[in-house]
Amino acid sequence: MSALSQKHLLGIKYLQLSDIELIFSTADEFLEVIRRPIKKVPSLRDKTIANIFFENSTRTKLSFELAEKRLSADVINFSASGSSVSKGETLVDTVNNILAMKVDMVVMRHPNPGAAHFLATQVNATIINAGDGAHEHPTQALLDAYSIRQKFGNNLKGLRIAIIGDILHSRVALSNIFCLKMLGAEVRLCGPATLIPRYIDQLGVEISYDLMETLRWCDVANFLRVQHERMDVKYFPTLREYIMQYGLNSQLLQKLNKPITILHPGPINRGVELTSQVADGEHSIILQQVENGVAIRMAVLYLLAGTRE
Amino acid sequence: MNEQLMSITLQRLCRQLIENHNDFSKSVIIGLQPRGIAMARRIQQLLEESGVKKLRFGSLDITFFRDDFRIHAKPLKANETRIDFVVEQQRVIFVDDVLYTGRSVRAAMDAIQSFGRPSQIELMVLIDRRFSRQLPIQATYIGRPVDAIASERVIVEWKEENEKDQVIIIRHEG
Numbered sequence: 001m002s003a004l005s006q007k008h009l010l011g012i013k014y015l016q017l018s019d020i021e022l023i024f025s026t027a028d029e030f031l032e033v034i035r036r037p038i039k040k041v042p043s044l045r046d047k048t049i050a051n052i053f054f055e056n057s058t059r060t061k062l063s064f065e066l067a068e069k070r071l072s073a074d075v076i077n078f079s080a081s082g083s084s085v086s087k088g089e090t091l092v093d094t095v096n097n098i099l100a101m102k103v104d105m106v107v108m109r110h111p112n113p114g115a116a117h118f119l120a121t122q123v124n125a126t127i128i129n130a131g132d133g134a135h136e137h138p139t140q141a142l143l144d145a146y147s148i149r150q151k152f153g154n155n156l157k158g159l160r161i162a163i164i165g166d167i168l169h170s171r172v173a174l175s176n177i178f179c180l181k182m183l184g185a186e187v188r189l190c191g192p193a194t195l196i197p198r199y200i201d202q203l204g205v206e207i208s209y210d211l212m213e214t215l216r217w218c219d220v221a222n223f224l225r226v227q228h229e230r231m232d233v234k235y236f237p238t239l240r241e242y243i244m245q246y247g248l249n250s251q252l253l254q255k256l257n258k259p260i261t262i263l264h265p266g267p268i269n270r271g272v273e274l275t276s277q278v279a280d281g282e283h284s285i286i287l288q289q290v291e292n293g294v295a296i297r298m299a300v301l302y303l304l305a306g307t308r309e
Numbered sequence: 310m311n312e313q314l315m316s317i318t319l320q321r322l323c324r325q326l327i328e329n330h331n332d333f334s335k336s337v338i339i340g341l342q343p344r345g346i347a348m349a350r351r352i353q354q355l356l357e358e359s360g361v362k363k364l365r366f367g368s369l370d371i372t373f374f375r376d377d378f379r380i381h382a383k384p385l386k387a388n389e390t391r392i393d394f395v396v397e398q399q400r401v402i403f404v405d406d407v408l409y410t411g412r413s414v415r416a417a418m419d420a421i422q423s424f425g426r427p428s429q430i431e432l433m434v435l436i437d438r439r440f441s442r443q444l445p446i447q448a449t450y451i452g453r454p455v456d457a458i459a460s461e462r463v464i465v466e467w468k469e470e471n472e473k474d475q476v477i478i479i480r481h482e483g
Binding site: 041 | 374391
């Protein structure tokens with residue numbers, strides 16, 4: 001197999017295991033490319049890519065932009081603030097106007113779940129979902145799994161992975177669950193009951209409300225950010241109480257008597273879900289995640305651009 | 310071309326290399342992925358048997374530098390690139406099994422620039438399909454020239470990957 005089964009990357013749930021493995025093996029080669037003295041290849045020099053961000057982003061946007069530039073694509077950036085979206089232009093109109101300028105691929109982040117899927121049915125371009133509301137964030141899940149695989153060897157089968165924190169508002173959690181389950185890992189969610197969506201256990205994941213017990217169980221812990229900006233009501237009494245119950249610090253880590261690998265998709269609320277010592281500590285692979293992110297996104301862009309019309 | 314003939318040809322190519330490169334202190338061998346690796350390994354082995362010490366060896370994948378990768382129905386699969394030295398001011402010897410249109414070699418010349426500026430690039434091929442070139446590219450060391458037309462395929466097999474060393478020409482029917 002050397003082609004993806006999909007024309008767009010809308011979510012992990014549309015992918016097959018062979019797709020994920022193809023993305024990983026292609027990313028291996030791009031990782032080597034971005035470690036060269038000259039980090040650029042001409043593969044996408046005839047493609048134009050629009051990065052359309054209706055929501056704030058640092059890592060994802062920079063990472064996509066860098067990936068596009070390393071592949072020699074032409075890049076245009078668009079963010080909703082300061083655009084005609086505030087004048088009431090619809091999503092399809094905005095994107096069609098951008099496509100009229102002869103754009104081949106669209107990387108989009110949008111606050112509404114399903115926005116990328118909707119767009120893929122409406123416009124004629126390759127769509128890559130860079131996060132749609134609390135739904136999916138496929139490239140993040142791919143780079144998380146890729147980083148874990150880099151640390152533990154090729155096989156994730158039976159590896160115990162905990163996703164800890166604000167599951168309810170997280171698109172990373174859902175994509176991660178789909179991706180890790182497909183790769184054969186055991187997945188457990190942990191967080192306050194108010195931040196774990198109902199019925200999510202139907203995806204075949206365990207649920208726990210006890211951080212210490214979950215840490216003892218897992219080999220890898222992926223901590224998620226508490227998304228204050230999405231919280232319209234109070235989900236926990238005080239931030240201090242959340243930190244006491246679900247924040248990870250080095251004392252807790254030492255009590256475990258075993259190493260666990262720490263991931264975080266960023267941006268970190270330092271002192272909330274992770275203390276600085278843990279985030280910068282020896283078990284954290286947070287910065288490797290960022291490096292791998294560029295390689296994974298290069299692989300996704302390359303594979304999606306590489307099919308004939 | 311059978312095993313015995315191939316062995317004689319490879320020996321000759323090695324002698325030519327030694328003639329030109331002495332002790333290889335400023336020369337590196339780069340196999341072109343995917344089909345040139347087996348041959349490059351064999352050349353490396355023969356050179357080491359003839360007393361060349363500390364021969365530097367790398368493999369180069371040119372997938373991302375090809376000019377035709379979107380003409381195919383599927384994206385081309387990338388292979389491993391392993392060059393753990395800098396080629397700046399070195400004499401680079403590309404090794405591939407068949408020289409056909411010359412497009413892979415053009416891509417390889419582009420790709421190697423990412424690792425520095427070589428003082429010289431040479432090309433060694435086992436088979437030269439001399440009437441099929443689409444670019445002005447010639448090999449420095451040629452195992453054997455072959456006159457095959459475009460509808461024929463030249464296949465080089467190596468003991469390491471297939472059962473035996475051999476070169477065959479297949480005519481496509483229909």
